[in-house]
Amino acid sequence: MILTVSCYKLRISSLKGMVSLNEPLIVNYRVHGNLGSFDYHSHQEYEIYFFHAGSCRYLIHNQIYDLERGDILLMDGIALHKPNVRQNSEYVRSTIHFSPQWIESVLGEMDSVHLLDPFQKLHHCLIRTNENSESKQLEELIRRLQVIKQISVHDVYAETEMKVLFLQVLISVNRLGQMDSRKLPNKTEKTEYAENIGAYIQSNYMRKLTVASIAEALNLSKSYVSHLFKEMTGFTVLEYLMGCRLTQVKYLLEMEPDKALKDIAIESGFESVSHFSRYFRKKVGVTAREYRKLRQ
Helix, strand or coil: CEECCCCCCCCEEEECCEEEECCCEEEEEEEECCCCCCCCEEECCEEEEEEEEECCEEEECCEEEECCCCEEEEECCCCCEEEECCCCCCEEEEEEEECHHHHHHHHHHCCCHHHHHHHHCCCEEEEECCCCHHHHHHHHHHHHHHHHHHHHHHCCCHHHHHHHHHHHHHHHHHHHHHHCCCCCCCCCHHHHHHHHHHHHHHHHCCCCCCHHHHHHHCCCCHHHHHHHHHHHHCCCHHHHHHHHHHHHHHHHHHHCCCCCHHHHHHHCCCCCHHHHHHHHHHHHCCCHHHHHHHHC
8 A cells, every 4th residue: 555635516514624424324426527615625534536537736735736537536634635626527436434432333343443554554545456456346336325325314224235245345445555566757856846745835834935946946037936836736836835834723623722822823824913804704604703613
């Protein structure tokens, strides 16, 4: 397994950027095109993402992956992630979002909790299947799982059948991970530069950063940093920087409930409380105080 994070209709309750699913299992088989794509986002549920066809550059944290047919991404959902798809290009994928609590009791009875290790220990990983026979079996399992999910309201046996099928899905992705012992081809120079820019921002978002200061630190030209990062990620440098700051703010609001908003703003890289307040409300949809109450 190689260390390395949908665009569909969901029934969700969410604050902007943090998606919360209302069901323990959501299955989407061979979804085509962009059906209301997310921004850079995270969620509490684990995710299995199966790329079938088209063009997609996937961003997870500060990692960038140019996907090939048959690639599978396993994610714990917490790391910020986003598919970057060229406008009007083909884009076909299947996704499963699931709450680990929904399946853990079954895994515990079968002494198979280790099947969740790729999500819990690796947090996110890429499996390159080259569309082998095992990946074809996995695709068929996902198709059958969606069919059962669609009739689950009217079938008293559906919940049990879904768990049986999903157990097979977990076995399949773990088997595929073990089979995939080859290293991915070396990343392009552009990809490495873009990842370096992202990593630098992730490590220094609390400081006063500009495109010029980032370029100087990485020994690159200002124009190259701006154009390359936008090309490879779909974000401007400023958008990514502010996204990192916003993520840290959310973390501090939830994990340190007694910390003053002014201190949270400064520690997260905002130059003033007023700027922080305006930006937070614009991006999240509620004030920081309201967000803190909602997350308690």
